[in-house]
Every structure is written in structure tokens, then in C-alpha cells.
Amino acid sequence: MVPKGYLFSTVDAAIKKAGRKDLALIFSQREATVSGMFTTNTVKSAPVKLDMEKIRSRRAQAIVVNSGNANACTGEKGMQDAREIVRLVAGGLMVNSSLVYICSTGVIGVPLPMNRIRPEISKLTRGIGKSTLEDVAKAIMTTDTFPKIATRKMKIGKTTGIVTGICKGAGMICPLMATMLCFIMTDIAVEQKTLDRTLRGAINSSFNSITVDGDRSTNDTVLIMANGMLANKHITEQSTSYHLFKKALHDITRELSRMIVKDGEGASKLVEIQVRGAKSEADARKAAYAVANSNLFKTSIYGNDINWGRIMAALGYSGITLKEERIDISFGKIPIVKKGTGTGRESKAREILKQQEFIIVIDLNIGKASAKVLTCDLTEDYVKINASYKT
Amino acid sequence: MVPKGYLFSTVDAAIKKAGRKDLALIFSQREATVSGMFTTNTVKSAPVKLDMEKIRSRRAQAIVVNSGNANACTGEKGMQDAREIVRLVAGGLMVNSSLVYICSTGVIGVPLPMNRIRPEISKLTRGIGKSTLEDVAKAIMTTDTFPKIATRKMKIGKTTGIVTGICKGAGMICPLMATMLCFIMTDIAVEQKTLDRTLRGAINSSFNSITVDGDRSTNDTVLIMANGMLANKHITEQSTSYHLFKKALHDITRELSRMIVKDGEGASKLVEIQVRGAKSEADARKAAYAVANSNLFKTSIYGNDINWGRIMAALGYSGITLKEERIDISFGKIPIVKKGTGTGRESKAREILKQQEFIIVIDLNIGKASAKVLTCDLTEDYVKINASYKT
Numbered sequence: 001m002v003p004k005g006y007l008f009s010t011v012d013a014a015i016k017k018a019g020r021k022d023l024a025l026i027f028s029q030r031e032a033t034v035s036g037m038f039t040t041n042t043v044k045s046a047p048v049k050l051d052m053e054k055i056r057s058r059r060a061q062a063i064v065v066n067s068g069n070a071n072a073c074t075g076e077k078g079m080q081d082a083r084e085i086v087r088l089v090a091g092g093l094m095v096n097s098s099l100v101y102i103c104s105t106g107v108i109g110v111p112l113p114m115n116r117i118r119p120e121i122s123k124l125t126r127g128i129g130k131s132t133l134e135d136v137a138k139a140i141m142t143t144d145t146f147p148k149i150a151t152r153k154m155k156i157g158k159t160t161g162i163v164t165g166i167c168k169g170a171g172m173i174c175p176l177m178a179t180m181l182c183f184i185m186t187d188i189a190v191e192q193k194t195l196d197r198t199l200r201g202a203i204n205s206s207f208n209s210i211t212v213d214g215d216r217s218t219n220d221t222v223l224i225m226a227n228g229m230l231a232n233k234h235i236t237e238q239s240t241s242y243h244l245f246k247k248a249l250h251d252i253t254r255e256l257s258r259m260i261v262k263d264g265e266g267a268s269k270l271v272e273i274q275v276r277g278a279k280s281e282a283d284a285r286k287a288a289y290a291v292a293n294s295n296l297f298k299t300s301i302y303g304n305d306i307n308w309g310r311i312m313a314a315l316g317y318s319g320i321t322l323k324e325e326r327i328d329i330s331f332g333k334i335p336i337v338k339k340g341t342g343t344g345r346e347s348k349a350r351e352i353l354k355q356q357e358f359i360i361v362i363d364l365n366i367g368k369a370s371a372k373v374l375t376c377d378l379t380e381d382y383v384k385i386n387a388s389y390k391t
Numbered sequence: 392m393v394p395k396g397y398l399f400s401t402v403d404a405a406i407k408k409a410g411r412k413d414l415a416l417i418f419s420q421r422e423a424t425v426s427g428m429f430t431t432n433t434v435k436s437a438p439v440k441l442d443m444e445k446i447r448s449r450r451a452q453a454i455v456v457n458s459g460n461a462n463a464c465t466g467e468k469g470m471q472d473a474r475e476i477v478r479l480v481a482g483g484l485m486v487n488s489s490l491v492y493i494c495s496t497g498v499i500g501v502p503l504p505m506n507r508i509r510p511e512i513s514k515l516t517r518g519i520g521k522s523t524l525e526d527v528a529k530a531i532m533t534t535d536t537f538p539k540i541a542t543r544k545m546k547i548g549k550t551t552g553i554v555t556g557i558c559k560g561a562g563m564i565c566p567l568m569a570t571m572l573c574f575i576m577t578d579i580a581v582e583q584k585t586l587d588r589t590l591r592g593a594i595n596s597s598f599n600s601i602t603v604d605g606d607r608s609t610n611d612t613v614l615i616m617a618n619g620m621l622a623n624k625h626i627t628e629q630s631t632s633y634h635l636f637k638k639a640l641h642d643i644t645r646e647l648s649r650m651i652v653k654d655g656e657g658a659s660k661l662v663e664i665q666v667r668g669a670k671s672e673a674d675a676r677k678a679a680y681a682v683a684n685s686n687l688f689k690t691s692i693y694g695n696d697i698n699w700g701r702i703m704a705a706l707g708y709s710g711i712t713l714k715e716e717r718i719d720i721s722f723g724k725i726p727i728v729k730k731g732t733g734t735g736r737e738s739k740a741r742e743i744l745k746q747q748e749f750i751i752v753i754d755l756n757i758g759k760a761s762a763k764v765l766t767c768d769l770t771e772d773y774v775k776i777n778a779s780y781k782t
Contacts, residue, residue, distance in 0.1 A: 108700020
């Protein structure tokens with residue numbers, strides 16, 4: 001389901017290799033209000049740097065995205081290339097280049113093959129409307145194994161608004177965003193500050209609560225465009241329909257972030273780590289991430305091995321306040337650790353470990369704060385994929 | 392080479408499974424001065440807790456060690472078991488139990504099989520002198536593929552003193568010590584504070600500068616015994632031979648810690664990450680560890696893939712002060728990144744990557760501090776080993 005007023009185009013620019021669409025364009029017929037969040041990595045790609053400037057205007061009409069090359073660590077040349085693509089796309093679409101955003105994902109440190117990209121851009125802009133949203137979701141994939149789309153409808157008065165998001169990401173996924181691009185579109189008119197705040201909240205409990213491998217990328221970007229084609233009265237935090245919009249955005253980002261972990265490089269299982277009873281939310285998150293990022297924990301999940309000692313060890317080095325003798329851990333509903341020692345119910349819990357998705361609950365029993373983090377197992381395939389990504 | 396006055400014994404107590412020596416004893420004929428360092432993990436094994444009390448006396452005469460079971464997260468039962476083993480060993484050796492230290496390594500959260508250990512202890516103490524140091528080094532191995540021994544001789548006046556260390560460790564290896572046990576023996580008399588300080592210095596630039604997988608264990612222990620059998624005048628920091636002793640200890644711990652990384656679970660390559668030009672030593676260490684622990688970096692090393700973007704990304708999320716456009720990176724002597732962008736010399740550097748040991752130098756060019764960290768690659772074998780460690 002696509003919100004009103006958004007059109008798409010994709011072409012094959014042979015950026016990494018020929019034979020698949022790797023350059024995509026999202027175009028809104030009307031100038032939209034835009035909000036964005038970008039990687040917290042100090043080393044930022046050229047497109048991220050450019051978009052962080054652009055977004056001050058809070059206005060957008062198009063996003064051009066390439067896969068196969070991150071345009072990161074490419075110096076001044078990288079900035080020039082990104083600006084040139086934006087200029088060419090803006091020219092083709094006949095919109096102001098300040099309204100055209102750019103995103104890249106792929107290998108770091110290699111200049112964009114401008115000689116192959118440049119000639120494809122007029123085809124890209126001329127082709128607007130000839131591709132589907134799914135074509136775009138596919139064109140932005142790198143090591144992803146499936147396109148990621150989530151959508152929600154909501155009633156506003158007598159009309160029905162749509163919020164739809166796509167994203168890509170499978171490796172370099174970690175706290176504070178990931179090698180992850182996410183584009184959300186809606187035809188609902190939303191007041192700019194409301195859009196900002198709601199996006200931040202949604203990202204925090206979705207993309208900022210997942211991990212695949214603990215590595216944070218240089219290119220992470222989330223952009224949401226609200227073009228107001230529905231002609232509703234701008235939604236603000238005071239609007240009666242605000243809670244519906246907020247829920248839609250939270251649902252979509254959570255659904256998409258779940259897909260990312262599920263598609264984690266080489267991953268075979270999805271695990272939600274819930275930490276409860278922590279002294280503070282920061283402690284709960286730290287503890288959950290220490291477990292979620294532990295290679296030893298992740299390999300034992302892969303091996304159907306209830307090696308709960310690795311969870312205890314990760315909690316112990318996470319740097320949080322804890323009392324070993326108060327810790328309870330359960331796999332699904334099976335208590336595995338009570339007051340810091342094993343319950344001997346491993347064989348029961350092994351059944352849970354064999355499932356593709358399950359929850360591990362860690363209760364520190366020393367406070368009231370909690371946090372959740374989604375992670376996946378670490379498999380031989382992760383190593384295979386990443387040992388040969390570039391070459 | 393074994394220093395004077397140390398005797399060894401090993402038995403098969405079938406702790407994890409039968410068929411290999413898994414219980415070992417190091418005995419000094421004379422009471423020795425002892426120094427120790429223990430894991431910084433908040434979750435500590437029973438033996439670590441016990442030894443941390445014992446070491447206040449600064450005296451030791453024996454160390455009993457088992458592999459196959461960490462005796463961690465085993466509650467009050469674990470403490471009782473550790474105390475019982477110490478008591479039985481002390482009884483058999485006819486020394487005060489305060490002089491007997493205990494160390495365990497292996498799976499976490501499983502009580503020691505005391506019914507199998509108990510009857511073996513008299514055999515262990517009776518057998519003293521019947522095993523070699525190498526037998527002990529083998530008995531303490533878990534996933535290690537080779538025993539780790541390092542030794543140095545030094546002249547003190549007309550006599551020759553010996554310092555010898557053994558250690559074990561292959562997984563759960565990270566900053567601030569690892570699942571690592573290390574026992575160092577010397578026949579040289581060393582004043583207690585000097586022993587303490589020299590050990591701390593040596594560990595800092597050896598065991599505290601390596602990583603295999605970023606996981607820190609509950610059992611890490613380094614103990615050094617100086618029994619003074621050489622009958623030299625106690626070495627202090629003012630002694631003329633102090634620098635020789637210091638060098639011997641630094642050399643041994645560095646050699647042993649190098650062996651640990653070389654034997655890293657599944658590892659095929661040893662990489663030294665040197666960070667220079669940082670604002671502070673803390674920054675340099677943080678940066679070196681961020682790279683050394685990055686799964687993406689480690690898999691690219693395995694795949695002979697000069698994916699230097701992953702180094703840049705890791706530096707970027709390490710949380711240190713840096714200027715992207717000042718960063719230089721070289722593989723061996725081949726400059727790969729100059730001022731934040733690629734030099735295009737990947738094919739030359741690939742030859743270096745194919746070596747079993749090499750150095751990567753990262754110059755941040757914004758300060759004068761530096762640090763070195765040893766790491767290894769991440770391979771399918773790491774996953775295989777750890778997916779099935781317990782079961």
C-alpha cells in the first residue's frame with residue numbers, strides 16, 4: 001500500500017556489478033515536511049553530511065538512493081559526487097536541488113563510479129512512476145535476503161491516511177542505528193515538530209534497540225516524508241488522531257527493525273533480550289546490549305546450547321550495578337537461573353532454543369527499570385558473508 | 392626450564408569427561424611470596440573469590456587447578472566445594488590451607504563433580520614430583536590447541552635465577568584479562584611490593600592488551616610465586632638486577648599473551664593493532680580495541696579483504712576524539728589510507744594480509760599518545776567451537 005502522491009523509479013547503474021537495479025528514486029508529487037535521524041558514528045558518509053545540512057529546511061520532495069557503494073571515507077571527491085547526483089536528479093525532476101536528498105549504502109572507501117551513474121540519471125528521472133515501492137525496496141538491498149516493507153492505514157475523519165516504510169540492513173547493525181537506510185512516506189499532513197518528536201520516539205524503541213554484530217555504520221539514515229496529500233488538518237500532538245499516527249509510526253519502525261534482525265547476516269534465530277529490575281534504564285540497556293552483542297552468547301544460541309553462564313559473564317562485564325545472587329534468567333517461561341545459580345532445567349529450555357524466535361528474560365531484581373533489545377545468533381554464514389563482502 | 396623448588400602433579404578426575412588430565416597441582420617446596428591479579432568481571436567464580444581473600448597474606452605454597460568446570464555461578468555450594476578441595480590438598484601436602492590457592496576454568500554454572508574430584512585428590516598430592524610443568528600446562532587447557540609455556544634465565548651475582556610462566560586461554564579473551572589462567576614461578580627472592588608492582592606493569596602491556604572475542608570471563612587469574620630458593624638478597628626496585636627481573640617478567644607475560652591470541656578459538660591470523668597520534672592513551676586503547684573487537688574487521692582479515700572502511704567505521708564509533716580527514720592507516724608498511732581516504736594500494740597490501748602475523752598502524756595525527764592491542768581473525772571455526780562448547 002502506497003500513500004498518495006509518491007512515485008518511484010529504479011535503474012541498473014552497475015555500481016558494484018551489473019545485472020540488478022541499484023539506483024532508486026522516491027518522488028513526492030508535492031513538497032513534503034521531512035524529519036530525519038542519522039548515524040552517530042563520528043565518521044560519516046558524504047550523503048549523510050549533505051542530508052544533515054539539507055534537513056535544516058525541513059522540506060523534501062525526492063530521495064535518490066544507491067546500493068553497492070557507501071560513498072564514505074571518500075573525501076572531498078565524495079562530497080562533489082553526492083552534490084552532482086543531487087543536482088542531476090533535481091534537474092531531471094525540475095525541482096529545487098535543496099529538496100533532493102541522497103543516501104548510499106555498500107562498501108566504504110571506494111569512490112562512486114560516476115562514469116556509470118551519470119548517464120543513468122536521466123533514465124532514472126524520466127522513469128518516474130514506472131517502478132513500484134517493492135522495486136525500490138529491492139534496489140536498496142545489499143546483503144539483505146528479502147525486501148523490507150511495512151505499512152499501516154489510519155482513519156482521519158472520513159478519509160484514510162497511509163503510512164508506509166521501507167528499509168534495508170543486515171550487517172553492521174547495532175545500537176544507535178546501523179548500516180541501515182529507512183524511508184517512510186505518508187500522505188497525512190503532520191506538523192513538523194510533531195513529526196520530529198514522533199520519529200525520534202519510534203526510532204528509539206525500534207532501530208535503536210536492535211543489534212546484529214555490534215558494528216555501527218557510517219551511513220545510517222532514517223527519513224520520513226509527510227506530503228499532506230490527504231488534505232487533513234495538520235496533525236499535532238494535541239490532535240485527536242495523534243495517538244493513531246504515533247502508533248502507526250511505532251508499529252512500522254518496529255516491524256521493519258524486526259525484519260532487519262531476522263535478516264541479520266547469516267542469522268537463523270531472532271532473540272529478544274528483556275532486562276528487568278535494573279537500577280536505571282541506561283543500566284538495563286547496557287546489560288541487554290552486553291548479552292545481545294556477546295559472540296559467545298550468540299554462538300551458543302546458534303548451537304542450541306543453554307550456556308547461561310555466558311549470559312552471567314556478559315552481565316558481569318557490562319559495567320552495570322548488579323548483585324550476582326539476585327539474578328533470575330528464563331528462556332521463554334522456563335526459569336533457568338534463580339538467584340544467580342542454575343535451576344537444572346536446561347533440557348526443557350532446549351526446546352525453546354530450537355524455535356526461530358524466542359524471548360530471554362533477565363531480572364536483576366535490584367530496581368524497577370527495564371529495556372528490550374532484539375538480536376540474532378552468530379553462525380558460520382555470518383563469517384562467510386563478511387569474509388568476502390568486498391572482493 | 393623450571394625454577395628451583397617447584398614440583399608438579401596431575402591426575403584425571405573426569406571433570407568434564409574422562410581420558411585426560413584435568414586436575415593439576417603446583418607445589419613450592421618453600422613458602423613463597425605471591426602476587427596476583429583477578430578478573431574485573433562483577434560476576435566472579437568461587438575460586439577467584441577465595442583467592443582474593445587468601446592473597447592478602449601475600450604467602451603461598453601451592454596452587455590446585457582444574458579444567459572442564461569454572462565453578463562460577465554455583466552459589467554457596469561452589470564456595471564450599473572450593474574450600475573443601477583446598478582443605479584436602481592442604482591436608483595431603485601437610486601445609487596450612489591458607490597457603491593453598493585454587494583456580495578453575497571451563498563451563499560456567501555447573502557444580503563441580505565433587506564425587507569424582509574428591510577421591511582423586513590424595514592421588515594428586517601423593518603424586519607430587521611425578522608430573523612435568525608441561526603436564527600441568529596441558530591439564531589446564533580447555534579449547535586451547537597447544538600448551539603455553541614461557542621462560543627466562545637471568546644472572547644475579549654468580550647465580551642464575553629462572554622465571555617461568557604457563558597459561559591457558561583461547562576464548563572469552565578480552566581487555567582487562569580473559570578466560571585466562573596464568574601461573575608464574577621463580578626461584579628468585581623478590582620483595583613483596585616489588586613483585587606486586589612489577590606484575591601489574593607486565594600484565595598491563597600483555598594480558599590486558601589482547602582480545603579474541605571481546606568477552607571477559609568470570610575466572611581470570613594471574614598468580615606469581617617467588618620462593619627465593621636461589622637465596623639471593625631480595626630484589627627491590629632499587630636492586631641492580633631489578634631491571635633484568637622486570638624485563639624477564641614483561642617478556643614472559645608478553646610471550647604468553649601472544650600465544651593466547653595465536654591460539655584464539657578458530658583463529659588463523661595474529662594482528663597487532665597499533666594506534667598512534669591519539670589525544671590520550673585511553674583514547675588510543677579505546678580505538679585499538681574498537682577495531683580489534685569489530686566482527687566485521689575480523690572477518691575481513693580472515694577473508695584477505697582490505698576492507699579498510701570497516702576500520703574507519705570502528706574508529707568512528709569508538710567514542711574517541713578524531714578528525715576523519717587526518718587518519719592514516721597502513722598494513723605493514725603499505726599506506727592504505729592517507730588523510731581519511733584510500734590510497735588505492737589494496738593489491739600490494741593483500742600480500743601482507745596473507746601472512747600469518749602482521750601489523751596495522753593507525754595514525755590519528757591529532758596527539759602524541761599510542762597503544763597496541765593484539766587480536767586475531769574471526770573464522771567459521773570460532774562459531775563451530777563455541778556453538779557446541781558445552782553440549
